[in-house]
Amino acid sequence: MHKKIISILTVTALLFGATVMAHTIAKKGMRADLVLMPKFLGILVFDQANNGAQEAHKELGNPGKLEFLGPTPENSVAGQIEILTTATTQGQDGIMISNNAGDQIAPAAKAARAKGMTVVTWDSPIPSADGEQLFIAQVDFNETGMVMADMALSIIGPGGGEFAVLSATPDAANQNAWNASMKExxxxxxxxxxxxxxLVYGDDQSEKSYNQALALVDKYPNLKLIMAPTT
Known part of the structure; x- marks a missing residue:
């Protein structure tokens, strides 16, 4: 339900090209050709977000297209930039991005804005905010870091000990913010x-994450916990 609400608000923002306010309601039937872009394809949470976005798209009666386009895990950064650049060239009205390219995507986002496209980020923002008009966060980043620290303390126990974090990718702004908050x-x-x-990265790939976990165990024989805030 939460993901659906996020998707509805995002599409509303694109249709209006403005900041989402508490009582903003999209005008049904307005045409907007949109792209929903995950960090990469093949992740359940992004498929669920797409389901919610498609449902909202129908509810709004948008006669335009809503395409779910994403790169492969191996080509996430360059792939996201390419998809955004292509959408700009095609004259799409808006794009919703779960950013996995850090600030590397900012020039393409600014170019899209210059062409009149609405650029919304969700799940993971552009760190500098350059090029994005709106970011929709699914969680409070600072609170997530607090929860991670509390979970580590609870799991390891009162005796204490060592732990490591196996995160997603170095350019995932949301998880970087969670980790930074936890460190604080x-x-x-x-x-x-x-x-x-x-703190190591498995790039959201099962085999690489598995190998990174094994390497952590070998490197730190007293390790009591590997925390993985990633799919």
Whole structure:
């Protein structure tokens, strides 16, 4: 349900080309050709977001197209930039991006804006915010970092110990923000008995993530926890 609400608000923002307000209602029947772009294809949460977006698209009676286009995991950064650039060239009205390219996508986003396209980010923003008109966060990044720190403390226990984080990709702005918040929380004396020894990336790929986990276990024989805020 939460994902559906996010999708509805995003499409509403694209149709109006304005900031979403609490009581903004999209005018049904307005035409807008849109692209929903995940970090990459093959991840369940993005498929679910697409289902919600398609449902909202029908509810709004938009006669335009809503395409779900994403790169492969192996080509996520360059692929996202290519899809955005192609959408701009095609004259799409708007694009909704779960950004996995960091600020590398900012020039393409600014070029899209210059051509009159509405650029909305969801799930993961453009870190500098250059080129995006609106970012829709599914969680509060600071609170997520607090939860991660609390979970680590709870799982490791009062005796304390070492833990590591196996995150997604180095350019995933949302997870980078979660990790940064967690590191900040760990400075609190209540976490003094747990120690973050490493942060590695599995690029949201099962085999690479598995190998990274094995490497962490080999590197840190006293490791008590591997936290993986990723799919």
């Amino acid at each position: 929380q760990l400075k609190d004396p209540k976490y003094s008995k747990i120690k973050l020894v490493d």
